[in-house]
Amino acid sequence: MSEPTGAARRRGPFQVGDQVQLTDPKGRHYTFTLEEGKSFHTHKGAFPHDELIGAPEGSVVRTTGNVAYLALRPMLPDYVLSMPRGAAVVYPKDAGQVLAMADIFAGARVVEAGVGSGSLSMFLLRAVGDHGMLHSYERRADFADIARNNVERYFGGPHPAWQLTVGDLQDNLSDTDVDRIILDMLAPWECLDAVSKALVPGGLLCAYVATTTQLARTVEAIREHGTFNEPAAWETMVRNWHVEGLAVRPDHRMIGHTGFLLTARRLADGVEPPLRRRRPAKGAYGEDYTGPGAKSAEGRDSSSRSAS
Numbered sequence: 001m002s003e004p005t006g007a008a009r010r011r012g013p014f015q016v017g018d019q020v021q022l023t024d025p026k027g028r029h030y031t032f033t034l035e036e037g038k039s040f041h042t043h044k045g046a047f048p049h050d051e052l053i054g055a056p057e058g059s060v061v062r063t064t065g066n067v068a069y070l071a072l073r074p075m076l077p078d079y080v081l082s083m084p085r086g087a088a089v090v091y092p093k094d095a096g097q098v099l100a101m102a103d104i105f106a107g108a109r110v111v112e113a114g115v116g117s118g119s120l121s122m123f124l125l126r127a128v129g130d131h132g133m134l135h136s137y138e139r140r141a142d143f144a145d146i147a148r149n150n151v152e153r154y155f156g157g158p159h160p161a162w163q164l165t166v167g168d169l170q171d172n173l174s175d176t177d178v179d180r181i182i183l184d185m186l187a188p189w190e191c192l193d194a195v196s197k198a199l200v201p202g203g204l205l206c207a208y209v210a211t212t213t214q215l216a217r218t219v220e221a222i223r224e225h226g227t228f229n230e231p232a233a234w235e236t237m238v239r240n241w242h243v244e245g246l247a248v249r250p251d252h253r254m255i256g257h258t259g260f261l262l263t264a265r266r267l268a269d270g271v272e273p274p275l276r277r278r279r280p281a282k283g284a285y286g287e288d289y290t291g292p293g294a295k296s297a298e299g300r301d302s303s304s305r306s307a308s
């Protein structure tokens, strides 16, 4: 049985063309590509790439200045944080949430926009696998080029499940019977008609947005659209810990904010979204509220459009 795309480059002894991540005694990382006859230079001496070619991962190399470096292949979370970027990437902590909470399964038909630098595309491709489908839409040709290079370098060539289209999702989305749609863009609410049309009944929309205003506008627009169930919204915070003898405590620094995630499921055609059990919080849709469905928001259950 042939290996899944990219798997052969993730295990076994180091080969020419592999990415190598070195860790120095202070825990700093350096990444390079293995080439026959080349040397890796540091301010404390150099060592030949040939020392690593054929060596197992986890080997230690010493520079001419006798400094030891641990050599491993970068994992996908390392790779996406060090690869060339066009737009800001989805951080690994959020990519993990997308894979789990958007229920990305092997063989799934997935659509994604925008592609940016291709970070989320790679996590999605590994999850859908060679027999799934990921169709990614990106409005900027220059970002699409960066993403394609990053993806092909990571997988060692084109991925059989990946299609990349340059253009706005809402104008170009041509796929049907889509299981999952992931939006990472400024204005996800502009894509709801196209997304609703493409998703299978029970399919899932997941949006990743950076600000509370985008979050509110997207959630209200999904409710107003009337073809989705009640959206769920959340964020995750990851706090690393320092663990050393009696000094066991959270790190002093952390990534305080990346973005918010939300999900909603596509209803079957022709059904009314079920009534929300809870009344809106007092004042939630008061006279200061000007978002989608502003006038009818208090009585939104009867005013929403039905799925068609």
Ligand SMILES: C[S@@+](CC[C@H](N)C(=O)[O-])C[C@H]1O[C@@H](n2cnc3c(N)ncnc32)[C@H](O)[C@@H]1O
Pocket (backbone or CB within 6 Å): 087, 088, 089, 090, 113, 114, 115, 116, 117, 118, 119, 120, 121, 137, 138, 139, 140, 143, 167, 168, 169, 170, 184, 185, 186, 187
């Ligand atoms: C934050 S970046 C995406 C980052 C990407 N998910 C990653 O992990 O590397 C947002 C991208 O969405 C693109 N974009 C914004 N609106 C779009 C639309 N309607 N259709 C397609 N792409 C869009 C932008 O050009 C930008 O590259």
